[in-house]
Amino acid sequence: ETGVTQSPTHLIKTRGQQVTLRCSSQSGHNTVSWYQQALGQGPQFIFQYYREEENGRGNFPPRFSGLQFPNYSSELNVNALELDDSALYLCASSLAGARGTDNEQFFGPGTRLTVL
Amino acid sequence: KQEVTQIPAALSVPEGENLVLNCSFTDSAIYNLQWFRQDPGKGLTSLLLIQSSQREQTSGRLNASLDKSSGRSTLYIAASQPGDSATYLCAVPQAGTALIFGKGTTLSVSS
Numbered sequence: 001e002t003g004v005t006q007s008p009t010h011l012i013k014t015r016g017q018q019v020t021l022r023c024s025s026q027s028g029h030n031t032v033s034w035y036q037q038a039l040g041q042g043p044q045f046i047f048q049y050y051r052e053e054e055n056g057r058g059n060f061p062p063r064f065s066g067l068q069f070p071n072y073s074s075e076l077n078v079n080a081l082e083l084d085d086s087a088l089y090l091c092a093s094s095l096a097g098a099r100g101t102d103n104e105q106f107f108g109p110g111t112r113l114t115v116l
Numbered sequence: 117k118q119e120v121t122q123i124p125a126a127l128s129v130p131e132g133e134n135l136v137l138n139c140s141f142t143d144s145a146i147y148n149l150q151w152f153r154q155d156p157g158k159g160l161t162s163l164l165l166i167q168s169s170q171r172e173q174t175s176g177r178l179n180a181s182l183d184k185s186s187g188r189s190t191l192y193i194a195a196s197q198p199g200d201s202a203t204y205l206c207a208v209p210q211a212g213t214a215l216i217f218g219k220g221t222t223l224s225v226s227s
Contacts, residue, residue, distance in 0.1 A: 004159075006159075033213070033214070033215070035215075040219070041219055042120070042205055042207075042217030042218050042219045042220055043160070043205075043207075043215070043217050044217075045213070045214035045215065045216070048213045048214065055213055056211060056213030056214060058214060088157070090159055090160065092160075092215075104150065104162055104165045105150065105162070105215060106162060107152070107159045107160040107161070107162070108159050109158060109159040110157075110158065110159045112157065
């Protein structure tokens, strides 16, 4: 069984640029959630995808967008990068039932994004 | 709006001590509660998930309890080791999608 993987590991961008982060779900999982973790803070929910549709969104602006593919892998896109977007971005996968994410979430190693 | 608080923010103990980490949440209508471990700059490793119908879960030297009515969970670590040094996070689901996290307790175990 393959765990959750994320790429790239580290990324450096400049303000105003766009970035795409990628996540491969754990085998058999149908739900992907993305989180942003600033230094010294707990992860903050960005959004979740269930069967290729957005299934919930946190308090993040529209320049944060995502996709989920038929193989349940996912992308997080951030446009017009700001300095405050510097953070660890975490992807989590789970096998959701009818009530959404009631089940255990498994996290990837994260992507460290630095915006200069 | 669900809020999760973890106390203490940091903890330093000598090797071999038993210790308790605390997690409290404001909305008791939760389906489950999950404890995670995070090493510096790394992702989260799931330690224990307690369903709302359960009172506790055990995995090796770890024991997590859940009291929904009082909005509290504790993570008990027995016979701590230097390898237990990490940040421990608790999280509860909100609206069936998002996990709401506390800020974590950073544990340092000295040999």
